[in-house]
Amino acid sequence: MLTMVLSCKQEFLEGPKTTPTTMVYLPQAEKTNALVAALTDTKYVVDSVANTANFSVPVYRGGESNFAPLTVDVSVDNAAIAGLITSGALPANTVVLDAADFTLATKDTVTLDNNIMKGNIVPKIKIAQMSKYAGKTLAMGIKIANSTKQAVNSAMDKVIIYFSADDFLDAVTPKNNMVDKTKWxxxxxxxxxxxxxxxxxxxxxxxxxxxxxxxxxxxxxxxxxxxxxxxxxxxxxxxxxxxxxxxxxxxxxxxxxxxxxxxxxxxxxxxxxxxxxxxxxxxxxxxxxxxxxxxxxxxxxxxxxxxxxxxxxxxxxxxxxxxxxxxxx
Structure with missing residues (x-):
């Protein structure tokens, strides 16, 4: 007896989606106030040569067809941070991360990867700059716009990543011997x-x-x-x-x-x-x-x-x- 298994076409790509409409968005914008705890809600890689911690902010494109790559503009948008501090959504000791303390590419590419149209925005935080923020919580807003193909979902185009400067340094600074034999x-x-x-x-x-x-x-x-x-x-x-x-x-x-x-x-x-x-x-x-x-x-x-x-x-x-x-x- 021959058994046939028929596969059904998925209505959407795998991964987070918003609506059946094909749009580009930041999936973490679904979090309350679009706040992303950088040390626990994102992945990061320490670049020991550049001395940066490189965080990962995913970009998705919903929909089921037309899998051609696209790009979006990426920018810093800190407009909401002051209000979130006032409301208590962010700690009272929160300060906006200074532009000199990170790098952020102005474009991101979204491509088909494991059945997901996905991109990855990478804010690179300069580790050596963080000690001056002892006792502070740091925040930066990230916004996408101007997709080269499908429209950006304006309801999910911004996130704010935040982290304790002290916890950040604990996480990314190895407990190595600090003595330099050439500096006595x-x-x-x-x-x-x-x-x-x-x-x-x-x-x-x-x-x-x-x-x-x-x-x-x-x-x-x-x-x-x-x-x-x-x-x-x-x-x-x-x-x-x-x-x-x-x-x-x-x-x-x-x-x-x-x-x-x-x-x-x-x-x-x-x-x-x-x-x-x-x-x-x-x-x-x-x-x-x-x-x-x-x-x-x-x-x-x-x-x-x-x-x-x-x-x-x-x-x-x-x-x-x-x-x-x-x-x-």
């Missing part, structure tokens, strides 16, 4: 101790004679986030010596002791560590300081300062390797 600077406090930065990123502190010297590097941190500093230290054993790590907001000044933020982790022979040979993480050897996790109530520049001095740093000096400073939450 020497801080001179007095003669007798020398810090040498090697090409492999290691640092050797030698000398003594009650001198003192150090190195520093600056970083941009975010408000109320935790950062962790650590490194491996090795030496033959020091005499009447201190080796201290600071992370502070004040800029170091040559010839003046640094104390901003207090000592984080340290060797201190008077406290009992660093007197005998050692080779381990400084956090595990430390016998002074407030711990190697820091946070700051406001975003901005911080200074990682590592300094040492005293009578003698030991016959081999103190060698630093794997210096690591990174956000941990």
């Amino acid at each position: 600077s020497i801080v001179k406090y007095g003669d007798g101790v020398t810090f040498k930065v090697n090409e492999d990123g290691s640092v050797l502190a030698t000398g003594g004679n009650w001198g003192q010297q150090g190195i520093l590097q600056t970083f941009e941190v975010r408000a109320n986030k935790q950062y962790k500093i650590d490194m491996n230290v090795a030496g033959s054993g020091a005499t009447d010596c201190w080796f201290e790590v600071y992370v502070g907001k004040a800029a170091p000044v040559a010839g003046q002791d640094y104390s901003d933020g207090g000592t984080r982790i340290a060797l201190n022979t008077w406290n009992g560590c660093g007197k005998t040979p050692f080779d381990a993480l400084l956090s595990s050897l430390s016998c002074a300081g407030n711990g190697n996790v820091v946070s700051f109530p406001t975003a901005g520049t911080v200074y990682l300062v590592i300094r040492s001095g005293g009578s003698s740093l030991g016959t081999t000096g103190i060698k630093l390797t794997n210096i690591d400073f990174r956000r941990i939450n």
